[in-house]
Amino acid sequence: MSAVIDVLRRPLGHFTERTLAGLALVLGTGVGFGLLLVLVRVHWTPLYDVDHGVAAWLNDLVAPHGPLVTVLNALTDLGGRAVIIWLVSVAVIGLLIRRQGRLAVFLIVTGLGALILDPALKTLVDRLRPEVEVPIGTYAGDSFPSGHALGSFVAYGALLLVFLPALSPRWRKPAIALVALIVFLIGLTRIALGVHFVSDVLGAWLLGAAWLGITAYAFRLWRLERGRRVPTLTEGLEPEAAHEVAPAPDEAHVLPHPRAAVFELLVGWVLVLGALYGFGMFVSYHAGGTFFATLDTEVPRWFAEHHTPGRDDVSYWWSKAGDTHAILLISLVFCPLVLAVWRRWRPVLFVALTMFGELSLFLASAVAVGRPRPPVGNLDGPMPTSSFPSGHIAATICVWVAIMLIVLPRTDRWWRWLFVALAVIMPVGVAVSRMYRGMHHPTDFMGAILLSALWIGLLYWVVRPNADVYEGNRPAIESEQVGELDDELAKAARPQ
Structure with missing residues (x-):
């Protein structure tokens, strides 16, 4: 009996050591989002001044340059609902074909959560979009939080966690940096195009980090219950599935010459x-x-x-x-x-x-x-x-x-x-x-x-x-x- 307790205690100890900081970070992002939500709702003057000042400054900077607006619109589309739904749907179907049901469920739950949180919170806060001197684009709906910023953070982050094991260790940190850059640029374009305030994007990132952290934490608990070790963040969610999540693991080279x-x-x-x-x-x-x-x-x-x-x-x-x-x-x-x-x-x-x-x-x-x-x-x-x-x-x-x-x-x-x-x-x-x-x-x-x-x-x-x-x-x-x-x-x- 004591041997069984020791077997259960060892992975539990490793899990606690590795996830305590992560759990604290998840709780911190949740608290940060809640605080920002309250400040937006009560129209806190310093935050109001920063939001409107940055919106006016960026509009003066961006609006006169048509090619720059075109580039910003192309980048912002990477966080659009159509692109996000396509990416997640294709990944889910591919994972189901490869018989990776747990990872597919993780993507579905994480993605659906973001889809539900965005309109629900926008309706709750009921914040108007920025009014700038030279409107660059028109977008329907409320402003807080930014749907593009939230969706890109959750979707790209979840996809990264799922497919990280397919990368060799030396490419994993660059991949994380690349995804972080894409998410940052999408959020920046929402502010630069004058369709969201700075606090809308920051709130979306905090909410996205909290939700992604919760679902990833639940997945790690799932692994623990099945007696599997808890991997580090840079190993992805399911290191054992590296071969199955790799796009083409059975192909040595594409073209011989x-x-x-x-x-x-x-x-x-x-x-x-x-x-x-x-x-x-x-x-x-x-x-x-x-x-x-x-x-x-x-x-x-x-x-x-x-x-x-x-x-x-x-x-x-x-x-x-x-x-x-x-x-x-x-x-x-x-x-x-x-x-x-x-x-x-x-x-x-x-x-x-x-x-x-x-x-x-x-x-x-x-x-x-x-x-x-x-x-x-x-x-x-x-x-x-x-x-x-x-x-x-x-x-x-x-x-x-x-x-x-x-x-x-x-x-x-x-x-x-x-x-x-x-x-x-x-x-x-x-x-x-x-x-x-x-x-x-x-x-x-x-x-x-x-x-x-x-x-x-x-x-x-x-x-x-x-x-x-x-x-x-x-x-x-x-x-x-x-x-x-x-x-x-x-x-x-x-x-x-």
Whole structure:
């Protein structure tokens, strides 16, 4: 009995020693937030003067400089709800795929707590946002505490604690410093843009530190109850999960000859641009009297004659499926799933280069060709780019074909054919909608096909996104399942 007590006492002693300072810090941040909340509520004069003085000073400093405002807005978006929810959701799904349920629960509870605390406290305090001489941006809602500052502190801090074990020890402190810098800059942008007072951001940081500390402390208690040692802060929450939380622990290198690959891609990019320029100039200015000219004249006219309100609505949403935001969202969901399921960077690199190459080729060829839009009334108004090639169609083809090429050889399940169907249906739907809305000629669609086929073909040859599958001689997702089945069969065959 005494031996059992000693076993329980030792981890309890280590836990107390390591967490006493942390617990005191959590309590201190909670008390600090409560004090700041009271000072804001009673409109304490020194705090009021500092808040309004800093807001006016920064507004005079920032408002006249448009490029600086653009940079600040880009930085502040890193703490926006859309980015935070995407980061946490992708991490949770990845952890569940890797069977790290405890870490997924930690992220869910921590994130939901921040989402609940922010609006609840804003409603309680009911503080108006700063009124500055030159408004830079307009934001709805109350001011205290800053939602961006609170969300970024909690989300980035929680993600750091979860994924720290995946880093080598020498990179952990730089990672902590980088996350701290990002959180600081997000808070600073909220003040510089004139949408929050200094006390709003400080209050959010104090509240975020207290809430993150409480959830991390609860996780450490959870470990103690399961008889595990309590790690130091720089080890992360679950050091034993280092292999599982690493994005691609099973991949030794991404490309065997990266310099040669870069050279091949640069040369190939120039050749693809040349092919696009040649075809675009021909169909735009030198195809008179040919089948291409007839097609580009009759098809837009026929679509313009068949407009109806219902078709206008359907074409609008089909067109939206190919715009930058939709394509980016699809890529940002698919790529983390690839890392979680197949533990390979090469397919992610393939998708990233596909989309980067498509965008750069589209912009370069659009400027070089400079083709006007079809001479019919379009439903989307003036556009900043020329007609050839269609960026919406090219982006849709590229993203769905790239996804299909990655998924198809990695599983033999029936649902892989859904990605083949999407690689056909989505581009056709976007193409028809863009031509229906008077935004593109049929040969612009052909240009998008030419761009996508040449660029994806080049990337597939250079990057070889499925090299691990063919070298292993069977799909990665299936090999793991087969291995688990073999283990179960072996257990069943053992004599009882």
